Amino acid sequence: MQTPPEGSSRTGTQSIERVVGMLRVVASRGRGGMRIAEVAVTSGLPQSTCFRMLQRLEMEGLVSREAHTRKYFLGPLLHELGLLARPRYRLSELCDGALHRLADVTQDTVYLSERSGMEAVCTNRALGDYPIKAMALDIGIRRPLGVGAGGLAILCRMHEAEAEAIIAANGHRYEKFAGFTADFLRDAVARGRTQGYSFLDSALTPGTAAVGMAFPAGNPVGAFSIAAISSRLTVDRRAEIARELAQQVRKIEGAMSSAGGIAG
Known part of the structure; x- marks a missing residue:
């Protein structure tokens, strides 16, 4: 097994933090959805960065985009994973x-x-x-x-x-x-x-x-x-x-x- 390059672990952690942060931003409007400009303002990230992240998250099923309103919503994969999650207390x-x-x-x-x-x-x-x-x-x-x-x-x-x-x-x-x-x-x-x-x-x-x-x-x-x-x-x-x-x-x-x- 190759030793990961120095600093790669932190870089990977930062990437995870960004993904989770982006999902939290999209979730912050509940079922109302968010347009790309709103995502950028709420997250504090450049709109181009948000767009690239959301594109990839959409490909993975973690977010979905409604063509008519151009709003982003939490995606089907999160629902499917949530069915398996077992919270400590319901x-x-x-x-x-x-x-x-x-x-x-x-x-x-x-x-x-x-x-x-x-x-x-x-x-x-x-x-x-x-x-x-x-x-x-x-x-x-x-x-x-x-x-x-x-x-x-x-x-x-x-x-x-x-x-x-x-x-x-x-x-x-x-x-x-x-x-x-x-x-x-x-x-x-x-x-x-x-x-x-x-x-x-x-x-x-x-x-x-x-x-x-x-x-x-x-x-x-x-x-x-x-x-x-x-x-x-x-x-x-x-x-x-x-x-x-x-x-x-x-x-x-x-x-x-x-x-x-x-x-x-």
Whole structure:
């Protein structure tokens, strides 16, 4: 076996990082897809580089391109590989009942966000009966931790040093979301730790607010968030919702600790 040239290992690692980064960028719009110009802006890479990478990823089935809209989407190979993947917890299934109970009680839109490295991914949601719905997230949308009440709640329940490291590392990414900065999130995390839940009002969508709570403490892997028009989330109602969230979070934490049954 030939010895790899010095530096080739690092070069290969960088290539993998770029590919994974590109897939994360395409996935960041969920099922909405992205045009090449949007991919370049989001990734920070030259458009010509993005085009070459996406061409190759399309050949491998990792992305697909819609001819009419010229948008890129995650490809069929990822779906096929995903069918074989066995997550440690099928968290979406475990939390489905809690999501619907929260939607019934609050009548608002309830989301489940799961941590994925320095990001949060929306993996499930339930709709309440209130006629005006806050539909800020589609299933599959991923954002840097802190952007959205679910991701913010996850930061709030982390150890302080870990949360600070993630905020610092994501600093440049927050700038793509109006109103979000590292300092804004540090303040929001501090408030969330004090009150026991995260809260954002008109941070992403004017007139829409959300309350979130993550689980389990210390090493949060997921969070529930309840979104509504801002006028529905008064101080008193936020306290009521926080109590409902805490009740469901305790049940999920108990199920996770006693039922490694969902473990892969």
